[in-house]
Amino acid sequence: MKITFDWLKDHLDTKFSEDQLLEKLTDIGLEVESVEKPSSDLEKFLVAKILKTEPHPDADRLKICDVDIGNQNILKVVCGAPNAREGLITIYAPPGAVIPKNKMKLVVAKIRGITSHGMLCSESELNLSEDSEGIIELNEKNYANKVGENYFSKNTTNIIDISITPNRPDCLGVKGIARDLAAAGFGKLKNLKTNKINSKEKQSVSVKILNEKNQGCSLFGSCLITNVKNTQSPDWLKEKIISIGQKPISAIVDITNYVMFDLNRPLHAYDADKIDKGIVVRNSKKGESFKALDNKDYKLENDMCVISDNTGVLGLGGIIGGERSGTELDTKNVLIESAYFDPRSVRKTAKQLNIDTDAKFRFERGIDPLSIEQGLNRAAELIVEICGGSVSSIDVQSIKEFKNTIIDFNPESFKKITGFEISNKEILEILNNLGFIVEKKKNNLSLIVPSWRPDINQEIDIIEELVRISGYDKIEIIQPTKVRNKPTLNKSQKLFHFLQRAVASKGYLEAITWSFSDSKINELFCKNKNQSKIVNPISADLNVLRNSIFSNLIIYLNKNINRGFKDLALFEIGPIFNGTKPGEQETVLTGLKAGKISRSSWLEKSRNVDVFDIKKDVIQTLVEAGYHKSKLYIDDQTPDYYHPGKSGRIFLNKGKENLAAYFGEIHPNILKKIDIKTEALMGFEIFLDNLKVTKKSLKDQKTKYETSDFQKSERDFAFIVDKKIEAQEILEVINNIDKELIKNSNIFDVYEGENIPSDKKSVAINLTIQSSDKTLNDDDLDRINKLVIETVEKKIGAKIRS
């Protein structure tokens, strides 16, 4: 909402400055968004007088004018306007000035060989009106002694742009803002009297509101002004319109706009002669259409509130008028509409048709239903004053009577919410100034809410008004108490933070990527599930909810590779989506690692990152998070975006109840499809929601400290086994042989090749053997040796290598 301090002063007596105004507006919730100085370029435009004209030697239509621009400066200006003539007072733009209409900056230029020092302007060029027929003709009487002065000097008050929250339609008019300011002690609201129409002439255009279900119009006021002469607006009105950044059009349009900006009372002007046998306000029927003032054709659905006549739709109530009945400069008889349209109906229609207009913006927030006659009176008065003609009496059709909201207010409730007290006197004063009618009722106040405040419905709304006007700075700070009755994080939240930092500490950079992704990439990682489409994506390549974090992470990894980075480790922890309903999501930690280890090292030979690097990162992370390595169970069943032979999944236990993670090399096809150029790419996913969080706290997790100081022995074994036998299986068999004595087992070599049958491999294992209650002698060790060999041979079908 744009206003100027000058306009505000039409309604407000105040001794304060503009700076104080800006502060006050913000203090009462009318946030000043910006203060715009009218273009300083406008200061360059001067009132000037043509002293002499002579024809241009080389162009029939051009004239060379001697122009008096004041201070005894007389310049030669080339001008093409037919009305440029001796004695004319007009507006001169010097070189350097920027023409408002086309933003062109003037320079001294030769026009057909004759140097022109500036330009004489038309109204259209200055955005004063659409009139481009010739240069401006200023009134001799008013301007004769102003030659050389700035033409726009009177209009240089700042444009103050206020952000009006959706609950405050009353402040979409200058008067409403003035009322709020007055209530907050910023001056006194002027009691402007509008002259009431005093006419014996009846409004002769019939108006009828059909009382239908879902009728969006409940009140329709109108008056007819006959024999007008539509014209340019007078200067004061043009300046008003221009001062808030709008463009004057014609007197009738400017007047309706002026009343709208001033009082937030939207009006609509019809050319009464174009209305076919009276107005009917009704619901539209599907298939009806009309051409609106924005020159677009609209096809209507059922139940849209339309203003119609015998021929068809004239306009959409409270949204936009139709071209057919619009006023023009030659309009003779004008019907002014001042109506109340239901906010929900207006909003619904505008949304369906995708129209946004100033009227719609206002009606969907709620227009004062009792301002109908005030708007008509004011507009009619101005039209007659400017365009002449005679006014009919006002006709108001109504199908529903407006009733003010009444609220019972207990003044005690104010302190309960705000924490501070204000006197009853102040309460009464604020409410009165805001337009409430207050009646004392025992301890309570009975309040009649003003008709322009549709936002006020209950006690809390009154408290808001009081604290807003009284001042938020009066709210006293109550220091928070440092008491914690509940743990800040629950177990799974702690796990989230722990895993996040555990993975980062292994050299991964944390990334945050969109929750949505490109369906073409996401498809590669969605495990053949349905992709969840976004109906209105921000762009075509962010059109689905991600089924995997890989979908985005791999793209960004590739961008970094393209930036010239080769060895990269990225991770993200966040949601992935399995559907489009609340809760159909899970939290996953996903990492990617690309390139080489020890690239270009003087110390070590470099090698590609491999699946056991990433396996280490995952297992170490899980172990750090408190899961026992000995319980983790691994198999090779992984989704199709992993290399089928170099990937695995990790369960928290052998029962495979909880899938903790996938890890492995990313499938070469994926790299090919996305065109990633790297030596190696590994990835992993840890599924947080599947990780069982222990109920034990750290203090209970520590078991009794037990250790053995008896001598320990190490024994090495090498078994020949089938190639398909997994290491995990061998170790499991060994570890179960004697849990008391076999303290540790480790595979230190795997060999395939010479001296070993082609379908077999040799696995070398080191065992640490130690007893908790004695030093083992040779016999004991031989016994356990034998047991190990026998068991492994029997259970695995292995053969000890001699």
Next chain:
Amino acid sequence: MSDIKKIKDEYLSKLKSKIDINQVNQIKTELFGKNGLISSQFKNIGSVAETERKKFAADLNSIKDELQDLINSKVNEIETAEINEKLAKEKVDITLPERSFVQGKIHPVSQTIDEISSIFSEIGFSVEEGPDVENEYYNFTALNTPDNHPARDMHDTFYLDENKEFLLRTHTSPVQIRTMLKEKPPYKIIAPGRTYRSDSDQTHAPMFHQVEGLHIDKDINMGHLKGCLNYFIKEFFEVDKIKMRFRPSHFPFTEPSAEVDIGYEIKDGKIVIGEGDKWLEILGCGMVHPNVLKNAKVDPLNYQGYAFGIGIDRLAMLKYGINDLRAFFECDYRWLNHYGFDPLDVPTSYRGLSR
């Protein structure tokens, strides 16, 4: 007597000359071997005249000690020289690079969330979460923003179905409703998380982060709200003094509502929070609207309190001098390294939010 004196003199001079370890061992054998010169003299003690025996024995022991000490120190000397020589050969250029290491980093948004959680933890808030995909009811209607309310225009919503029933949450406020429906009052929670609006430019990203706050109890009023936020802002920006301004505003789900500005100035092209006469809007808040409490089955006659919503990304930008919001989500390795935090920098109350 003269015999042993002669031995002593002869071997002292031998040992003092430049000899290697083999020669030292040779001397050792010659003197103290089974038939060594000194060993033989000890065997002779018995045959020395009784009157001289005592003196002889004493002299012999003294000579033995002297020679042995000398041998030991000679061995030491040679060994030390050998080790020194060996070490001198092993010398490396210690200024060569160490084995390479990579430092992981925590994203500034995650760090900021941890900072926020740490601060609110101190004054008794616990952390709640809600789903990213919401239904229209929790995101709007339950929050006193019915369909066809103009306030919905302020949120450019991503929808997941044509009926506009399912959507990506436009704010973290639905967590208020979910929390209240789940448990009985009082409530004292914060809810950080991802939020979504279909908007993208220098200062808007289609996804961003918010933290919701909710404190409902019997008598929580606007003074508590002001105190809580004042405390938070001071702690977060790690400044002693903060200029804070509460301005009336409007949100459908709070009443009265406020926006909070903090004072700042530009020093050397950087924003300095806390002083200066410029205002920066950082959050929206207010007393939870009675309609919202009713929708969440909380009796507004018995319970009241405040809620707030803060943009996390914006806080991180202000605190750490980051200019472009979109860079948060573009994963540029250089950016992540530059603005990221070491994972060991866990914000805590006792150690401080940052180093």
